[in-house]
Amino acid sequence: MMAGKSGGRKVKVGDNSDSEVFASCSFSSLGLHPTLCEQLKERLGFEVPTQVQAKAIPVVLSGRHVLVNAATGTGKTVAYLAPIIHHLQNLDRRIQRSDGTFGVSILVATPGRLLDHLKNTSSFLHSKLQWVIFDEADRILELGYGKEIEDILDYLGTRQHALVGKGNSAFSPEVKKQNLLLSATLNEKVNHLAKISLENPVMIGLDDKILQTLNHNHAVSQESDMSGRLEVSTCVLHGTSDEEYKLPVQLSQRYMKVPCGSRLVVLLSILKNLFEKEASQKVVVFFSTCDAVDFHFSLFSEFQWPPVSQSEAEVRQMFLRCKTLRLHGNMKHEDRKTTFQTFKTEKSALLLSTDVSARGLDFPKVRCIIQYDSPGEATEYVHRVGRTARLGEKGDSLLFLQPVELDYLKDLEKHGVMLTEYSLLKLLGTVPLYNLKHQVKKFVSVDMHPWLLTLQRALESYISSEPRMKKLAQDAFCAWVRAYTAHRGELKRIFMVKKLHLGHIAKSFALKDQPSLVNKSIQKQIKKRKRDEKQRGNSRKKRVITKS
Numbered sequence: 083m084m085a086g087k088s089g090g091r092k093v094k095v096g097d098n099s100d101s102e103v104f105a106s107c108s109f110s111s112l113g114l115h116p117t118l119c120e121q122l123k124e125r126l127g128f129e130v131p132t133q134v135q136a137k138a139i140p141v142v143l144s145g146r147h148v149l150v151n152a153a154t155g156t157g158k159t160v161a162y163l164a165p166i167i168h169h170l171q172n173l174d175r176r177i178q179r180s181d182g183t184f185g186v187s188i189l190v191a192t193p194g195r196l197l198d199h200l201k202n203t204s205s206f207l208h209s210k211l212q213w214v215i216f217d218e219a220d221r222i223l224e225l226g227y228g229k230e231i232e233d234i235l236d237y238l239g240t241r242q243h244a245l246v247g248k249g250n251s252a253f254s255p256e257v258k259k260q261n262l263l264l265s266a267t268l269n270e271k272v273n274h275l276a277k278i279s280l281e282n283p284v285m286i287g288l289d290d291k292i293l294q295t296l297n298h299n300h301a302v303s304q305e306s307d308m309s310g311r312l313e314v315s316t317c318v319l320h321g322t323s324d325e326e327y328k329l330p331v332q333l334s335q336r337y338m339k340v341p342c343g344s345r346l347v348v349l350l351s352i353l354k355n356l357f358e359k360e361a362s363q364k365v366v367v368f369f370s371t372c373d374a375v376d377f378h379f380s381l382f383s384e385f386q387w388p389p390v391s392q393s394e395a396e397v398r399q400m401f402l403r404c405k406t407l408r409l410h411g412n413m414k415h416e417d418r419k420t421t422f423q424t425f426k427t428e429k430s431a432l433l434l435s436t437d438v439s440a441r442g443l444d445f446p447k448v449r450c451i452i453q454y455d456s457p458g459e460a461t462e463y464v465h466r467v468g469r470t471a472r473l474g475e476k477g478d479s480l481l482f483l484q485p486v487e488l489d490y491l492k493d494l495e496k497h498g499v500m501l502t503e504y505s506l507l508k509l510l511g512t513v514p515l516y517n518l519k520h521q522v523k524k525f526v527s528v529d530m531h532p533w534l535l536t537l538q539r540a541l542e543s544y545i546s547s548e549p550r551m552k553k554l555a556q557d558a559f560c561a562w563v564r565a566y567t568a569h570r571g572e573l574k575r576i577f578m579v580k581k582l583h584l585g586h587i588a589k590s591f592a593l594k595d596q597p598s599l600v601n602k603s604i605q606k607q608i609k610k611r612k613r614d615e616k617q618r619g620n621s622r623k624k625r626v627i628t629k630s
């Protein structure tokens with residue numbers, strides 16, 4: 083749950099964006115042990131706490147249950163980890179094996195694995211467990227771990243109704259337990275988890291709007307103190323259906339309306355333009371499937387320009403002249419680690435990734451996030467864009483939408499996420515790359531733009547001449563269609579594969595022809611078999627009737 087967090091970076095304190103993120107106090111004024119403050123400064127380069135740390139650390143130190151709702155990249159990890167390390171350092175007696183989890187001071191676990199150990203590992207002693215932290219709480223619940231979480235709370239004796247005696251026998255009432263819940267997004271499921279796991283929590287980071295709603299809907303006693311913390315009883319959490327998504331204020335969010343068949347050429351043009359305008363920068367592009375990442379990675383790493391050299395003097399070069407990396411769940415652990423480290427330390431690179439990078443991963447200085455394939459749930463959108471504009475830095479995000487998908491913007495708006503349009507024609511009008519300006523003025527349709535047509539033709543002939551690339555493109559095409567049909571609930575209405583032209587999708591993988599969809603052919607086979615069986619059945623019936 084805390085995987086992928088990096089060490090900090092030296093940050094200059096004092097300019098405008100910093101004042102949004104950093105507090106004006108010191109770590110030691112929050113009550114942390116001087117040695118720990120020194121370590122934060124010397125080892126991690128943390129000079130002062132962030133706002134969320136300044137608010138959360140004293141409350142976590144006090145032992146109260148806490149719900150933290152703060153934007154991505156605001157330092158939530160240290161907000162809970164520093165006070166816990168402070169307490170662990172202050173333990174005055176040497177920890178014995180028999181103390182159980184204090185042998186393992188901090189255990190990082192996924193819900194399924196933890197529950198398995200709680201049920202089956204007799205040597206896993208947890209009666210002295212003091213803190214339970216749900217980082218990325220919304221994600222845990224979205225992944226369908228709600229039942230496991232409830233069981234875990236029961237086993238650990240930290241579920242609210244369990245505290246009055248229903249808990250597991252391992253529960254030791256003399257150990258005061260503290261539960262902490264952190265999330266960049268707040269929704270019904272998180273509210274439910276808060277209700278069952280937090281006792282009279284201190285809520286940090288809920289903005290005025292949601293607190294007003296809470297107050298309006300529920301007559302509850304509320305207490306506000308000098309540091310802006312508010313105490314709200316858990317019944318309030320249960321009552322709200324508002325979803326509160328926290329996004330960094332300095333993040334610029336735009337979308338681009340791109341016709342399906344032009345998606346690939348537009349993406350390549352944007353990337354080329356970005357890296358030629360500013361050679362040193364980091365960009366992440368999100369795709370919906372591992373196959374799509376593999377295909378685009380190979381293409382971007384190998385495709386050259388001009389496609390054919392007209393003269394000996396004309397040297398072909400890589401179309402994209404930036405370091406390109408890929409990251410997805412089907413890669414070997416070692417390869418993923420290498421990519422992670424490389425992208426973290428490089429000053430300039432392009433990372434192509436699935437949602438494996440969308441949460442929790444902390445890459446410094448990412449300038450731009452491009453969501454080439456739409457994210458699905460609005461929470462996923464928030465976490466993807468949260469990989470940029472971290473810790474008060476500037477960041478841009480661009481969401482690709484096909485004209486038939488524009489209703490997705492309304493879905494985002496429902497969660498208070500507003501995007502402005504970035505006009506594709508305007509972009510194409512300003513790109514200085516292609517020596518086609520005189521022709522461009524005559525064209526108004528994106529599909530007929532001479533640069534896009536030229537690039538599309540070049541890509542298609544490259545793919546058709548390279549069997550390995552063609553196979554990657556076909557696999558990516560099939561996986562893309564499968565992923566598109568997997569959208570759930572409301573989103574199914576927006577992302578309907580029926581509304582799309584499969585030939586145009588093929589074009590977006592630089593395929594001249596639409597590959598046959600395995601599923602489709604299987605479905606056809608099934609239909610045919612049923613038809614045949616029905617016909618056979620009918621003719622048997624007929625025979626029986628004739629005989630009788």
Ligand SMILES: Nc1ncnc2c1ncn2[C@@H]1O[C@H](COP(=O)(O)OP(=O)(O)OP(=O)(O)O)[C@@H](O)[C@H]1O
Binds near residue numbers: 155468
């Ligand atoms: N006080 C601080 N001073 C300087 N850097 C800090 C400080 N606190 C945290 N950081 C750094 O800020 C970055 C973001 O922190 P962190 O990953 O904890 O944010 P987060 O709110 O948990 O983000 P997400 O919700 O995306 O997981 C990390 O690189 C971290 O090392």
